[in-house]
Amino acid sequence: MWKSRLFTPGPTPVPDEILLEMAKPLIHHRTPQFRKILAECFNGLKELFQTKEDVMILTSSGTGAMEAAISNLLSPGEKCLVVEGGKFGERFREIAVAYGAGVTTLPVEWGKSATPSEIEAALKKEPDIKVVFTTLCETSTGTHTDVKGIGEIIRHRPDTLLAVDGISSLGAVECRTDEWGVDVMISASQKAFMLPPGLAFISLSPKAWEKSAKTKTPRYYFDLSAYRKAAAKEDTPYTPALTLIIGLAGVLKMLKTEGIENVWKRHYLLAEATRQAVKALGLQLLAEHPSNAVTAVRAPEEIDAEALTKALRDSSGITFAGGQGKLKGKIFRIAHLGWVDQYEILQAIAALELQLLKMGYALQPGAGVGAAEKVFLE
Amino acid sequence: MWKSRLFTPGPTPVPDEILLEMAKPLIHHRTPQFRKILAECFNGLKELFQTKEDVMILTSSGTGAMEAAISNLLSPGEKCLVVEGGKFGERFREIAVAYGAGVTTLPVEWGKSATPSEIEAALKKEPDIKVVFTTLCETSTGTHTDVKGIGEIIRHRPDTLLAVDGISSLGAVECRTDEWGVDVMISASQKAFMLPPGLAFISLSPKAWEKSAKTKTPRYYFDLSAYRKAAAKEDTPYTPALTLIIGLAGVLKMLKTEGIENVWKRHYLLAEATRQAVKALGLQLLAEHPSNAVTAVRAPEEIDAEALTKALRDSSGITFAGGQGKLKGKIFRIAHLGWVDQYEILQAIAALELQLLKMGYALQPGAGVGAAEKVFLE
Incomplete structure (x- = not known):
C-alpha cells in the first residue's frame, strides 16, 4: 500500500472532485459552455489576486508568466533590479539576461529577504531602473518578502514598476495586488490553486499596460495584449489547456466559499x-x-x-x-x-x-x- | 440528454480510460515514478514522429512550439519563406514578423497547397532563405501538403531548413520526419494524440540544432536547448503539465498497440x-x-x-x-x-x-x- x-x-494535492470534474468528456473551447466557464475563472481570479484588472490565463508553466513579465515590460537595454535570494530570483535574472535587459542584482543571503529600505537604496543608486522583480515567497528557501512595504517605495515613482512572483504563495498568504501597488502579479495552477501544473496567471496594472505598449522586445505567444483582447470576449488567443481551466472554475468556487x-x-x-x-x-x-x-x-x-x-x-x-x-x-x-x-x-x-x-x-x-x-x- | x-x-475526444488515468492522485515530477513515465513518452514520441532525434515536450499550446521553431532558428533579419494558404500559415508569418525575421510569403489560394516546384522557384529567387515554414495539414482548409516532395527540394541545401506544422495531422497521416528530411516537426496534444490541449511537441534535426546554436534571437521558456539537456536526464526544465504527460504515456501505448x-x-x-x-x-x-x-x-x-x-x-x-x-x-x-x-x-x-x-x-x-x-x- x-x-x-x-x-x-x-504540485500540491488536487481535490478528488476536481480531478473527476476534469475527467469529464471534452467540450470545445469556442462554445457558449466554455465561455461561461472562462468568465467564472476571470472573475474568481480577480478576487484571489485582489485586483480590478484582468488576470490573464496562460497555458504554460509559471516560468512562462515570469518571461511574459519581462518581455512585455523591458525593452532591450532597459534596466531592472532583481532581488536574488534563491532559485526563483535567479530565474528572473536569467530570463532578463536572455532578453537583453540591463540587470542589477540585489543579492540576499538564502533564507533572508530584501527589505523595503534596501530596495529604496538600490533605486536611489540607479534611478533609471524600470522594473523591480521580487518573490512574494521565495519557494527555494520558504522566505516571505514584505511586498506591501516594497510597494510603498515603488508606487509613487512614475517610471518604475513592481513585478512579483507569487507563484508559490498567492492564494495562501495575504496578497493585495491593487492595494499594495503591485504592477505585475504572477501565479500558477499547481500551488495554492490546488490544480495540476499547466496554467500560469498574470495581472498588469494600468501603469504596466502603458509600459507594455511601448516595450520593443519581440514576443508573440506571451504577448499579453493578445490575451487581454481575447479576455474581453471571454476567450483565449490560442487553444488553452481547457480541462485545467474547467478545474480552475471548480477550485475558485471552493476558495470563494471558504472566503x-x-x-x-x-x-x-x-x-x-x-x-x-x-x-x-x-x-x-x-x-x-x-x-x-x-x-x-x-x-x-x-x-x-x-x-x-x-x-x-x-x-x-x-x-x-x-x-x-x-x-x-x-x-x-x-x-x-x-x-x-x-x-x-x-x-x-x-x-x-x-x-x-x-x-x-x-x-x-x-x-x-x-x-x-x-x-x-x- | x-x-x-x-x-x-x-480538441478531439479523449478515451475514457485516459481521462481516468489523468484523474489519479498527483505525484511529484522530480521522482523516479515520473521519470519512468517521461522516458516512455520520449520513446513513443520518436516512433510517432518517425525520428531518431529527441522530441521535446513543451507545456503550451501548439502556437508555443511554432514560436520555438522561429525563435530558435531565425536571428533578427534572417529570411524565411512562409507558405500561406490558411490561418496557420498566417500564424507562422505573424510570429516571424514579431521576431524581426525577413518574411517572404508564398501565397496559396485557401483550399490549395504549395507544390515542391513552387518552393524550388521561391528558393531560386531568394537563395538566402534560411527556413521554409509549411503545414502538413492546413487545419483551416483541410488541405494536405506534399511535405515529402518539399523535403526533396530542401534537404540538399546546406543553409536552408524545413519546418513543418504537423499540429493537426501528425499521428493521423503518414509523416516520416527523418526520411523526408524535415528539420523541425511540430505537433500538439489535442489532435491525433487524443489528449486535452496543453502540450506541444517539437523535434529538431542535427542540421537544425546546429543552426539553433548560432541563432541570436532572445528566448528562455522556449529555448529548446534547455529541454534537450533536461530530456537527456529524463526530466523537463520547468514544472510540466504532468497529468497530461501521464495521459500521453497512455495514448502512446494505445497507438503503439494499433501500429x-x-x-x-x-x-x-x-x-x-x-x-x-x-x-x-x-x-x-x-x-x-x-x-x-x-x-x-x-x-x-x-x-x-x-x-x-x-x-x-x-x-x-x-x-x-x-x-x-x-x-x-x-x-x-x-x-x-x-x-x-x-x-x-x-x-x-x-x-x-x-x-x-x-x-x-x-x-x-x-x-x-x-x-x-x-x-x-x-
Whole structure:
C-alpha cells in the first residue's frame, strides 16, 4: 500500500472532485459552455489576486508568466533590479539576461529577504531602473518578502514598476495586488490553486499596460495584449489547456466559499503548527521571515536531507521537497499549501518524527505533534 | 440528454480510460515514478514522429512550439519563406514578423497547397532563405501538403531548413520526419494524440540544432536547448503539465498497440468515407488535396455554415468546426481525428443528413451514410 501525499510546493494535492470534474468528456473551447466557464475563472481570479484588472490565463508553466513579465515590460537595454535570494530570483535574472535587459542584482543571503529600505537604496543608486522583480515567497528557501512595504517605495515613482512572483504563495498568504501597488502579479495552477501544473496567471496594472505598449522586445505567444483582447470576449488567443481551466472554475468556487481571508488564516495556522512542531523536535528553520506557504527546515547535522525525504516518500508517500542549488542535502521543505488541512499536518509531523527516529536522531516521540496540536487548540 | 461528441480538429475526444488515468492522485515530477513515465513518452514520441532525434515536450499550446521553431532558428533579419494558404500559415508569418525575421510569403489560394516546384522557384529567387515554414495539414482548409516532395527540394541545401506544422495531422497521416528530411516537426496534444490541449511537441534535426546554436534571437521558456539537456536526464526544465504527460504515456501505448501504419490507414478510411458521404449529399469539398485529418465542406449556397454547425451541436452534441477568417459561414469542417472509429463517422454523417433536411436542403435520406458504408466495405 502506497498513497501519494504531497507536501511539496508544487504540485500540491488536487481535490478528488476536481480531478473527476476534469475527467469529464471534452467540450470545445469556442462554445457558449466554455465561455461561461472562462468568465467564472476571470472573475474568481480577480478576487484571489485582489485586483480590478484582468488576470490573464496562460497555458504554460509559471516560468512562462515570469518571461511574459519581462518581455512585455523591458525593452532591450532597459534596466531592472532583481532581488536574488534563491532559485526563483535567479530565474528572473536569467530570463532578463536572455532578453537583453540591463540587470542589477540585489543579492540576499538564502533564507533572508530584501527589505523595503534596501530596495529604496538600490533605486536611489540607479534611478533609471524600470522594473523591480521580487518573490512574494521565495519557494527555494520558504522566505516571505514584505511586498506591501516594497510597494510603498515603488508606487509613487512614475517610471518604475513592481513585478512579483507569487507563484508559490498567492492564494495562501495575504496578497493585495491593487492595494499594495503591485504592477505585475504572477501565479500558477499547481500551488495554492490546488490544480495540476499547466496554467500560469498574470495581472498588469494600468501603469504596466502603458509600459507594455511601448516595450520593443519581440514576443508573440506571451504577448499579453493578445490575451487581454481575447479576455474581453471571454476567450483565449490560442487553444488553452481547457480541462485545467474547467478545474480552475471548480477550485475558485471552493476558495470563494471558504472566503479568501479564511484561506489565508488556514494557511497561517498550518504553517505556524509546522514551525512549532519542527522546533519542538530540536530542528531549525532556514527562513528569517518564514512564508505561510512552505516551511524550510535545516536537517540535523548528521542526517542528509535528501536521504530523509527519499526514505519518507518511499515508505509513506509523504513527499517533502529537498533543498535546491546550494541547499541540496541541507534542508527539506514542508509545503502546507492548497488542499491541506490540520489533520494532514499532524500526520506529516508524526511521519517525520518516525523517520527521524529510524535514522537515529534523538527526539521525544510525539513532541512535534504535541506542539502542532497546541497551535490548533489556541 | 446532451452528449459531447467532438468532430473538431482540436480538441478531439479523449478515451475514457485516459481521462481516468489523468484523474489519479498527483505525484511529484522530480521522482523516479515520473521519470519512468517521461522516458516512455520520449520513446513513443520518436516512433510517432518517425525520428531518431529527441522530441521535446513543451507545456503550451501548439502556437508555443511554432514560436520555438522561429525563435530558435531565425536571428533578427534572417529570411524565411512562409507558405500561406490558411490561418496557420498566417500564424507562422505573424510570429516571424514579431521576431524581426525577413518574411517572404508564398501565397496559396485557401483550399490549395504549395507544390515542391513552387518552393524550388521561391528558393531560386531568394537563395538566402534560411527556413521554409509549411503545414502538413492546413487545419483551416483541410488541405494536405506534399511535405515529402518539399523535403526533396530542401534537404540538399546546406543553409536552408524545413519546418513543418504537423499540429493537426501528425499521428493521423503518414509523416516520416527523418526520411523526408524535415528539420523541425511540430505537433500538439489535442489532435491525433487524443489528449486535452496543453502540450506541444517539437523535434529538431542535427542540421537544425546546429543552426539553433548560432541563432541570436532572445528566448528562455522556449529555448529548446534547455529541454534537450533536461530530456537527456529524463526530466523537463520547468514544472510540466504532468497529468497530461501521464495521459500521453497512455495514448502512446494505445497507438503503439494499433501500429502507426494502421493508425494512418484508419484515418484514411474515415476521411475517404466522409468525403464520399458529403459528395453523395451533393456537397463539395474545399480542398484540392484533402487531408485525412479533417474534411472541409462547402455549405450549400442557401445555408449558413455557422447556423448549421450551431444547430447540430446544440441538438446532438455533434460538434463540427466552422470556417475561419474569410471562410466563416461558408464551410464547415468534419475532423475524423484521434479517438474516432467508423461507427462514429456513420453517426456523424447521419446527423448531418438530418440537420440538412431540417434546414430545407433537398437530399435522399441515407445517401451519405450509404456512401460511407461502401467505403468501409471495400
